[in-house]
Amino acid sequence: xxxxxxxxxxxxxxxxxxxxxxxxxxxxxxxxxxxxxxxxxxxxxxxxxxxxxxxxxxxxxxxxxxxxxxxxxxxxxxxxxxxxxxxxxxxxxxxxxxxxxxxxxxxxxxxxxxxxxxxxxxxxxxxxxxxxxxxxxxxxxx
Numbered sequence: 001x002x003x004x005x006x007x008x009x010x011x012x013x014x015x016x017x018x019x020x021x022x023x024x025x026x027x028x029x030x031x032x033x034x035x036x037x038x039x040x041x042x043x044x045x046x047x048x049x050x051x052x053x054x055x056x057x058x059x060x061x062x063x064x065x066x067x068x069x070x071x072x073x074x075x076x077x078x079x080x081x082x083x084x085x086x087x088x089x090x091x092x093x094x095x096x097x098x099x100x101x102x103x104x105x106x107x108x109x110x111x112x113x114x115x116x117x118x119x120x121x122x123x124x125x126x127x128x129x130x131x132x133x134x135x136x137x138x139x140x141x142x
Contacts (some may be wrong), residue, residue, distance in 0.1 A: 023062035
């Protein structure tokens with residue numbers, strides 16, 4: 001499974017908000033992460049539409065989490081940003097449409113891969129990632 005740049009940036013954006021414990025601007029995150037602000041604005045809009053962040057306009061405005069970082073999993077973000085999320089459609093209820101589903105010997109492999117991905121992405125939260133980033137930044141500062 002290849003994770004898109006949009007997904008990676010979305011996770012990084014959410015981590016930065018969680019670390020700030022308040023509001024951040026797309027410009028501040030873009031500068032901190034070395035990414036395009038324009039791209040980050042599009043990602044922020046999608047995350048807002050999906051209910052993960054909310055925005056505040058004006059002085060002191062920016063983006064903040066719309067729910068606790070402990071409740072936002074990597075899987076939730078990936079499912080929002082990736083289309084389609086699953087690399088193999090037949091494990092997502094499409095087996096009825098596949099002419100090989102009756103004798104597909106690889107279906108169990110695809111299901112195991114999906115389960116392994118879900119086991120990781122469902123168990124890692126934005127709070128976990130923000131904690132790791134915070135610890136790494138503290139190490140760098142010495």
